Every structure is written in structure tokens, then in C-alpha cells.
Amino acid sequence: MSFTWLEHTSDIRLKLESSSFEELFTDALRAMNELLGPEPARSEPGKTLKREISIEASDITSLLVDFLNAVLLETSIHKTLFSEVVSMKITNETISAILNGTPCRSLTRDIKAVTYHEADVKMNQAGKLETILVFDL
């Protein structure tokens, strides 16, 4: 797992560096959840919610952003952090994932959206998949 939070004047930037598509998407999800509400004390133990997310996009970068926004939507509606990836199948243009989440009484931070700004998934010189993501807070 490898992600780093970076500076941004009004919002927050994330740098991801991962070995595979699955790891990239899982790391991004983990980072977004860290931003949303990492305090387990606020969760309601024993309850879980399962959601299936299926997305199509024109390229892997759009797919990543759209996937995170789809999870963010579910989190916002159900007040639930989806931190467990039960299954995930990814191609360049599609993702099908089943996630388990824990309802929370409250979250720490509001994310309006995951933006496409600076997002560009590509292979870096170390042979890792790398991208920046900017979250609108």
C-alpha cells in the first residue's frame, strides 16, 4: 500500500503508487476512507452493509475517479464507510466490486467529490501505477 497526502490551496491531493489495478483501486479507497472518517469509536459494531458497485468508463483514470465517486455516494446516503473489498474485477474500462461497510454515527470530514483534476493513471519509471487525485472538500 502506498499513498501520500500532498498540499493543495483549498482542498487535498493524494499521490498513489501501486503494483496493480486492484491495489491502486483498493489503496485509493483506503485513502478516501481515511479522509472521511477513520475513528472506529464512531462506528456501530455488529452492523454491516454490502454494496455492489459496477462502473464503465472510457479509460482507467476515469474508471478510478468514477468508482470512488460511486463509493462516496453510497457512503453519503447510507452513512457507512465501505472499507472491506469482498471482490473486485477490473479491466481498463470496467469495474465490478462488492464492498462491505460499517455504518457510522458520524464522519470526520465531508468530501464533495473526487475530481478528475490531475488524475492520470500511468506507469512510472519504477514500474508502478501512479496517479494524483484531488478531493474537493
Place this chain on the structure above:
Amino acid sequence: MHALRQLSPFLWEIPKTFRKDMRVPARIYASAEMLGHILQDRSLEQLLNVTTLPGIVQYALAMPDIHEGYGFPVGGVAAFDTESGIISPGGIGYDINCGVRLLRSTLSRAEVQGHLAQLGKAIFNRVPSGVGKGGLYTFRDKEIDRVLLDGAKRIIELGYGSHNDSENTESGGKLDTADPACVSPQAKSRGSDQLGTLGAGNHFVEVEFISAIYDNTEADRLGLQKEQVCVMVHTGSRGLGHQVATDAIRTMNRAMPRFGFSLPDRELACAPFNSPEGQACMNAMSAAANFAWANRQLVTWEIREAWKKIFGTSETLDLVYDIAHNIAKLEPYDVNSARKMLLVHRKGATRAFPGQPVLIPGSMGTGSWLLKGHPGSVAASFGSSCHGAGRSMSRTMSRKLTRIPELLEELAAQGIVVNAGSQAGLSEEAPSAYKNVDEVVNVIDVCGIAKKVARLRPLAVIKG
């Protein structure tokens, strides 16, 4: 930046010859000192990217509170020909119709001073605030569609306001271009319990007093005088608007190959205004804008209830004005001697039509400004002004540098009572993270966009 040409003390231009893909020049309203700060982030590069959009008219404009956003910079204004131009959700922002309203009381600072602690608590308890916090009411199905169609007027119809409120709201608190059918079920779900809520981040309710008057005639017209206590509200369309914007940007990114657009930033995703995607975006954005006005109207009612609890049921808070600062509006302008309807995108910028009140909130603890739109605003900036102080420091840096106890002590030393749901939120919104609002407003005043009417100073801050 060597391409910058100074046209007047506070107006700069980058000509369209600077970059091959620019269709119009970029203009920046700022002092030389502000320009130094502006050049430290990517806001100017983003402004130049805006100049490349199809159908853009005259210039892409930067207000003095400009800072880096995504796609459009925050503090950016751009107008597009409705026949040949585009609509871009990135030119509006994710918090569609985030805006502010100013309410005036009948009380003076002296009359309110001894009640500030109770008043702050009463407003904090009455107006739901905080991350993801739902309100007292849930609107679903036909009821939410009524709100999306009629905005603040629907909330007033339900008994939470008066005709005076919609009369003193930009566009009467309702855009007629709204179509609830263009808002996704997901967006409606995301916003169903959020009417009448403040949210978190830089949203607030602030009790203020008028510390100085600069235009006695206009102040009299608005029923304002020195030492009078007012209340400012800053919030927007909450989760519904965020989802409408997300949906629109996704739809447009997928549609763009069909339009043959090649853009330097995906967040500039756009569609021809007259295309099905363009019209759907306009209709959905307008519905979300109506939701925001409905939200601010319901929050106003909640504040009025808290006010009556402290000061008695005969005390009122009347609406001075309500403006949007993330929106796109259809407005007529003279372009090359012809009258044309343009779609003016204001992202982190407010309308400042001649004679119209213009509200400029500062950062926490610094207070706000009331200005009046000047006749020169139409030619200068498509009738647009700045929207606030603008951030100068990242949230991360602000959290690192701000010690909460010291911040609260500083505010207390100024007599400011704070009720906040989040300490992290407070540190991110510290005054030091923002530009100097007085300097920003000064540029707007000197440039003849809007003229100073009154300065307001805070007494109590309520935040999520």
C-alpha cells in the same frame, strides 16, 4: 510572468497570443502584491485554460480573491455565447449555488452583547451543522421535486418565510430553467435529509455588527446603521448539489469525444449549451441552485427561531439580500454592438449588477463587507465581483500552524464567541489561511465593480 500587461493599477491582461489555443485574453483584477501570491499556485494557468473554451466572449476573468481550483480557478468568471458556446459544470463548482445571505435585526451591539454566549449556543443547537449532518426535515419524491422547481419560494409557501425573503434574493430564489427530472435519483437521495443544514468546512452562521458605514444613502435604503446587529449565513446545495455536479462532469467527459473538444483539463468538461447534454446540465444545475436557496431559506427560519428564543417573539430578522457565488446565469449583454444572451459562469464569484447589494464574507474573525454594484461592473466584469477573501494557505498547512487554544483566545480577545462542532475544521479555517478581505474589496471598489457600503465585524461564529 512576462506576458502580463498592466492596463490600470489593479487590472492586468495576458493577451491571447500568449498561447496558441487561447481564444480570448485573460484579465486579472488584483494589486501587484496580490499578483505575487497568485503566481505561486496554478490559478493563472487554469484561467488561461478557460480562455480555450468554445464560444467564450471577450475575456476569462479573475477576481482578486482567485486561487487554484480544478478546471476553472476559484474566483473565475467566464461568459459564453449561448448559440455557439458551452456550459461547463467545472465553471460552477461542486457546491452549486454556494452563497451568502445577510439578515438585519432591530437590535444594536450594546443590546446583544450580554446575550452572545446564549445566542451562539441557541443558533448552534437550532441549525444542524457538521459533516454529513442531516436536518430536521426529510424531503422525498414529489416534495423534493417541488423544492427543486421552486427553490426558496417553496419553503416560504410551506410557512418558513415571507414574500420579503424571496423579493430580496437573487433571481427571487428560483431559476426557471430548473427541471427536477434532470436531477438523478442518487442526487435526490444524497440531499433528501439536508435541507435546513449548514454543512461543515467554511460554511458558517455569523452574528455581526456594522462597524462602519461608507455610503449613508444606500445604508439608509437598506435599513442599516452603525452598531446595528446583523446575521450572515454561508452555505449551499449540500450533498444534492455535489452529486448533480459529479453526475454532470461524468456525463460530459463521456460525451466530449462526440463534440470534438480537446481540453487541457478533464475538469473543464463541457458540452455545447444547445446540445441535449448542455441543456440537461443547465436544467439540473438550476434545480440544484433552487435547492441551495431553499436550504438558506430554511436555515434562516431556524436562526429566526433561535433569535426569538433569546430576544422574544416580537424581534425579527429581515433579509437584506442573498447572493450566489457558484452558478451559471443567462444574462443579456451588448457584444460587438449586438444584444446577446450569454451564459455567465461564476465560480467563487458573485453577481454585482448595478444597484444590487454585494455580500463579501471574510474569514472567521475578520467579518464581512456589504457593497453595492456599480454601473461600471457590466463592462468591467460581466457584472461580477469577488466572493470572499480567498484561501492563501492549504488546509494541511493551516492545521499544522494553528493552535486551537491560541486561536480561540485571539477570537475571545476580540469579543468573538465561537461555537464549532469540529476543532480540525476550526484550525483549517483560521484567519491566517485566508487573504486579507479588506485588500480584496479595495480592488473591487477602486476598479468600479462595486462600491463599499458597510463593514461588519463578528460577534459570534457558529460552524459545523
